[in-house]
Amino acid sequence: MRSRIRPWLHAAVWPTAAALLFGLGLFDHSLGAFGRLVGAFDRLDAHTTGALMLGSTLLAVGALLASPRLGARGLPWAAGAAAGVSLGTTVAIHVIARLPVGAQGITPVRDPYALTEPAALLGLLTLTVWRGAPLWAALSTPACFAAVILRPLAVGVGETTLVVAFFFTLAATAALGIGLTVRLVIADRRRREASVRMEQRTEFARDLHDFVAHHVTGIVIQAQGARSVAARRPELVPPALERIEHAGAEALKSMRSMVGMLRDVDESRTDVPLAPLAGMAEVRALVEEFATVGGSRARLRADGDFADLPVEVATTVHRVVMEALTNVRKHSRDYTEVEVHLTRSAGGITVRISDDGRPRQAVGQPLGGGFGLKGLAERVAVIGGRVRTGPAPAGGWRVEATLPVDHRVRSAA
Known part of the structure; x- marks a missing residue:
């Protein structure tokens, strides 16, 4: 209407x-x-x-x-x-x-x-x-x-002309104020719309990295593994190719989803979900998939109740685990075990991902670094959390993120 x-x-x-x-x-x-x-x-x-x-x-x-x-x-x-x-x-x-x-x-x-x-x-x-x-x-x-x-x-200049001029002055001042107010309101609205569009583009860039790069990295690792065992154990090549095919299909699915969101999003709305939502079931699936693809042992430990997490917190936990596991595939070698430890406390959630490997040496074409950790830090900061990375005390590398669960802490971000 x-x-x-x-x-x-x-x-x-x-x-x-x-x-x-x-x-x-x-x-x-x-x-x-x-x-x-x-x-x-x-x-x-x-x-x-x-x-x-x-x-x-x-x-x-x-x-x-x-x-x-x-x-x-x-x-x-x-x-x-x-x-x-x-x-x-x-x-x-x-x-x-x-x-x-x-x-x-x-x-x-x-x-x-x-x-x-x-x-x-x-x-x-x-x-x-x-x-x-x-x-x-x-x-x-x-x-x-x-x-x-x-x-x-x-x-x-007389009494009548002064009175008329005074009223005309008030009318002109009102017209000036109305025009200036409308101009400033429109300029502010355009600025906010541009800010929302920029935030959406940044969010889409993070999601493209998180989802697509995760699957592509798995494809590269599996292709390298299949090439190394092809001469010695050729019977392992067909299963590896099946896993590569599955990872490629998942990458295409994620990319289609993101492109669909880019095409369908209404820029005038600020409440549009900018990324696929994920929860604990998706986190477990990530860990299980990592163990299947990498051939090493991956464990998920969850201490506390994660059933009532706010949507933005659960999604951020999923992104943290995804980025950390992707970096293990890219930059770590000779690792045998990866542990994903989630701890729920009164103050929030601590997500800790550690491995027991060594830094990967640049051989041939490197997998390279990118904007993963930077985007991850930005994503975590949006909901008031923080990320720390560095060598683990027992060797290997560790990524640790602390996320607040208080609904009052930027829950609408």
Whole structure:
């Protein structure tokens, strides 16, 4: 229902504005603001100033009604032109009003203002501050402001003209404030949308690394193992190829999932899940798969209750274990055992992954480093945790992450 109403409202704005300006024009004409157009320039008097005011009014109204078709630079130019003509008209009225009135039939200039032209200039002022290019808007805005305020003072300074100028000043200030407020709100919304899109891209980059690199690393390790045993034990090659095929299929599945999320995500929403959710079952599957692929022993120890973990914490635990096991495959050699130890305490969860191997030497084409640990540290920091890496006391390497479980600690991140 909302999507149907908005186009109708948007389409009705400018016809409504045109109707209101036309009504104001009829009101000004009924008050004699534009004088008699026939013979207005036969002599310089109130009828001449009325004709000048009518021309200035038509220009301001035309610029306002044409504003939807003007760009960020065209709109300030149109507003500046309308304001310049209005200021020129004010100067002409001031000069004509000071001419001596001696001849018969000359009508003196009394009230040199109407409502239609100020209304159009106020609309141009609001739109220019809202949509105009900053430099050109800064130049045309003072001209519009002055054109609205100075017109009542064209003939002279008196009690009535001061009161009218005061109300016009309030109206111009309100128009300036409205335009500036809308501009700042839109700029802030765009900034937040850009920030959300950047966060989404960063999150997608982490997930692509976590899921795809994990499976690809397994494929590389298995291919290296199959090549090394092909000559000595060829019967082990077909099972290794099956495992490579399975890991490749999992990598493609993960990549399709991530690409699908990239295509389907609605950037206007900030509550879109940016990554596949995972829990303890997926953590156990990771450890079991690692033992199957690597040929070494992998153990999972879980001390405490992990049934009621917040979604973001459970998913982060899964990512920590995935990245640590991927790094063991990439950078460790001669390892026989990998231990994944999860501890739940009152303050949070400690995830510790350690192996008993040695650093891998660069032979042939290295598996290389990347953004895994950096992305992991960023992911953990989002929910208020921290990551520490370094040599384990008993040898090998250890990755340890501490994650808070308190729902009040950035649970909506």
